[in-house]
Amino acid sequence: MKETFKQLSVNADWWGLREIEDDMTVVSVRNDKVESVKTEVNKGYMAEVLVDGQFAYFATTRADQPSLQYAFDQAAGRANELKKYNLTNFATTERPPAQGSYKPNAQQKFNNDSLKEIVDRFVYSTQNLKATGGIDVISRSVRGLFSNKSMRYYSSNGSDYEQNLTQSQYTLSMTGSYEGDNQTLGNGTKVGQFGLESFDKMTLLQEAEEISRDLELVLKADNCPTDTRDLLIMPDQMYLQVHESIGHPLEIDRILGDERNYAGWSFVNLEDFGNLQYGSPLLNVTFDPTVQSEMASYDFDDTGAPAKKTYLIKEGKLLAGIGSLESQKRSGVKGVACSRMQSWNRPPIDRMANINVECGDSSLDDMIAATEKGVLMRSNKSWSIDDYRNKFQFGCEYGQLIEDGKLTKVVKNPNYRGVCTPFWNNLKMVGDASTMQVSGSFFCGKGEPNQIIRVGHAVPAALFSNIEVFGGGK
Amino acid sequence: MSKEKSMQIKDSFYKLSDKLVNSLNSGEELTLNFHGEHTNFLRFNQSKVRQSTEVQQYSVSVDLVIDNKQMSRGFNITFDEDQDYKEALATLKYCQEQLPHLQEFNAVVSPQAGEGSERIVTAQKLEVNTVVPQMLGEMQSVDMAGIFTSGPVYQGVVNSKGQKHWFSNDSFYFDYSLYSAKQKAVKNCYAGKEWNEADFKSNFEVSKQLLDKMNLPEVNVQKGKHRVYLSPSAVGEIVGTMSWGGFSMGAYKKGYSPLKKLKDGEEILSGKFSVQENFELGLCPQFNEVGEVSSPVLNLVNNGKLENFLTSTMTAKEFGLESNFASSSEFPRSVVIKPGQVAKEDVLKELDTGLYVDNLHYINWSDRMSARLTGMTRFACFWVEKGEIKGPIKDLRFDESLYNAFGSELDSLTSHSEIIPETSTYFQRSIGGMSSPGMFINNFNFTL
């Protein structure tokens, strides 16, 4: 591909080519049977040009030289047509040359022997989901996504960069019924840059046993009370709270209005950077592409910007945004290496990558002991937030009351709602390293045309004061 | 897209499929799915061009069945005949090697023989340098963000029992929103097959007039229960979320159907509420990914009563039921909601006093078993008093059960329906859309 790229002649100020291949397998096992196995190899090429300040893109499945030449010619022609309607006059500084190769170690890449092994482990895991205490089990299931994704990137100013990632996610869960009510409880979803080494039978057995034990408690529980109390959020809910109410509102392309017609705007303004007290002084949020096994660890983003750990929020104060070199030029606000594309057929835009909350110094026991009247929630099941990222509502699969410094009875359908900055300013205690969990998602949606991106969130458990909580029912 | 182009793509897919079917060993059954598109995406912000992306993507997914074992693998097509055949054979070989590792599953669906179909809808190619000056010319007086999407989409299915289906459509949409200086917004979509400058201008005029109303002083509406008018697109947002498992027989059997209590007779919906899967809308193919053809019209909820869940052949086999040839996801593909009696010009009068909700945003289940949904108001939402618009509102969060909203509190529906085109473009362009009227609902619960 490198040789083909060198032979192209493009009438543009800058041009770049990305070859992306994603070999992905999705496996569903239900009630010890393989319900579905879907795999695909999605491979293609994105030609990108810059002409008089205007970028344009052309994506194709064809790798031969005439086809790529055609792709670049089409893109250059389109950039020429559109440059008079240009929103921003971009330059080659927005496409710095990137060289090298990123291959994280300590992971087993998926190969032709993996499917057999995955199926074996998955069947074992559902076999170990068991009914207890007279509940009816309706469904025992596990679903996993396994991807080997590679990118090669060449540009007219010398980029020659290769990235190889192995990314996985699986969710083990059981649905049961008791006295006419159905509830589902899962393992909170495990996500990251890992291969087969990270979900051996021991791990799966332990997860299955916890779910078997706790689903009975949830099914026999009362609804979560409706009142205002302290809320202890566990990492498998915390990651999504961070994603929706810190990650998205800090995306600079949202603040600049690119997403207004789809994902939405942001309550954050450009003037807020360096000024806004986003959360309590205990809140420290980083863009951190260096955490081993976290979903979006990499050394360059998809436009060649070098990735470094950066504080977005320090001691509660907003310092930097999730903005690419393009967004930094448009806004004048400090950003990070976050220009990312879903695949070969979408242009790069501002995306979360690894957006983490740094751990504090409270153990889980400290936080429980410090709570007079509260509720612990874990394992997300519902999420919703407005287009300015202000008014949110979340629901979890598992809740447990905290009374006078002790965990007491389990409650079902725990939900809470709040408004972004008041909520983060109510952050009262932050869990220490022992409470940290690396989490994330394969499926963050944004952009027109729509794009899915894989994000990581390493987060601790955290305690918030005075939160509106409530349960289910019509 | 010309008819010839569609036929050409179809022929090369059919040829590739025939070759692959001929290479099968005895006892092997195969289904091949084709998806392709040639799309121009133009993204706008501040009435200027933010990004321009042209995409040519074509893929085939190979679904192999041996005995009661099944798996699929997809790959991309280049239209280099030799290369594509080589790739197809390698893909088939991968499945043949992997399949023995799976256990048998009694609900595996083998391909069936049946009549094929072909539907090709063509349109004249839209030249970007003709359309863009018209779009942006009008828009220079306003702040617009949006996306223009145009070009053909192709879908095909072939199976080893000889069934062949082809569907292609050529269309565009310009999905946009306009913003006032006070960050108030309205949303609209101009969609069709042929671009017509006069139609576009009148679509834009409607949006501009609505945006003027958004400049009235904001009305501070408290949370609590209000009478609301939900526009067709707001109703569409709710029914879209309902479709995540709501009409699926599999979801019911696997324990997570939000309409479980309706099915079990513990809850009822209003007699005014009816939903159909209705392919007479003509926006998407009637065949599914295994080549089965659904009946043109299927009542899901009829006058408040659940008549049918969407049932795929796989679900039917597993649970001993009858299939209605739903897609494997059991999502509705072509929803039609039955309209009511209220004339378009009487909407404000009928609402009388309450909230006029033009759009909803980010809806999710807050309690599935109670069919309770939460979400946000978005874009043009007004407070109306005695049939008169008083002013725009600050966005509110609702949290309400469908057994109330589409049940006891559903007061009336408009006599006109709107087609809401499917504009989702994750991975590839979706096709289809739904038809919905507006709804008047009492005591709609706002919580934040």
Ligand SMILES: [Zn+2]
């Ligand atoms: Zn997201």
